[in-house]
Amino acid sequence: MxxxxxxxxxxxxxxxxxxxxxxxxxxxxxxxxxxLTLRDYSSFQSYQFKQTPGLGFCGDIDRVFSAEISRDADGAMTFAHSILTVAGRDPTQCAGGVAAEQGCLRATAQATRQLSQQEADRVAAVFSNVKFHKNPDPICRELAVDPCLIERHSWGDTELSDYICGADRIGDEQKAQLRTLLTDLRFGG
Structure with a gap:
């Protein structure tokens, strides 16, 4: 049949x-x-954050410019950071700084401090749930994207950035969580 x-x-x-x-x-x-890929970086020994220029530089003097959180052998965490300050009003006279609309910006180190247990717990909680993309955004196949600022986050040898056309890139939500954490630590909260 x-x-x-x-x-x-x-x-x-x-x-x-x-x-x-x-x-x-x-x-x-x-x-x-x-x-999205999810990683737990809560057992880090050293975390570093820095802003780097893309096309030009649009650093914000109201944000943390660079930061480092290190964990001591006993588990205590230390926070060090810098912010951008206006070193002079003339951006053309800016040796060793960054020329910007506001003038010449320079990184200024702030006081290093030990994190409280509550702050250390919050750092561990945020770092335990880091989401990132393994591939560039598909829009990068169609357009050239060159931001004025790239934020880089490193846990030991692992680096993630917010560069949309890069691999291992954090999304806007994760970027906002990390920024909020660093801002809160800057102001002691």
Whole structure:
């Protein structure tokens, strides 16, 4: 007896093909979107943050410019950071600084301090759930993107940035969480 025409074959005989197509579609969608990867950096020994120039530099004097959090052998954490300050009003006279609209900006180290247990717990909580993309944003295939500022976060030898066209990049939500943490630590909260 001849086999049934394709259109009236039972669904169960087409299931492997349908499941394969669904899997392939989801896999491709994950690659194109640049799915999130989750890492736990809460057991870090050294964390560093820094702002670096992209095209030009648009540093903000109201934010932490660079920071380091280190963990001592006993688990205590130390926080050191710098902010940008206006060193002079003339951006053309800016040797060793960054020329900006406000004038010549220079990194100014702030007092290093030991974090309280509550602050250390918050650092560990934020660092235990770091989400990042392994691939550049798909828009980078179509456009050239050159930001004025790139924020870099390092836990030991692992570095993540907010550069949209880079691999291992944090998204806006994670960037906001890390910025809020550093700002709160700057002001002792």
């Amino acid at each position: 001849p086999s049934a025409p394709q259109a009236i074959r039972p669904v169960w005989s087409r299931r492997p093909r349908i499941l394969g197509m669904v899997f392939l579609t989801l896999t491709l969608a994950g690659c194109l979107i640049g799915g």
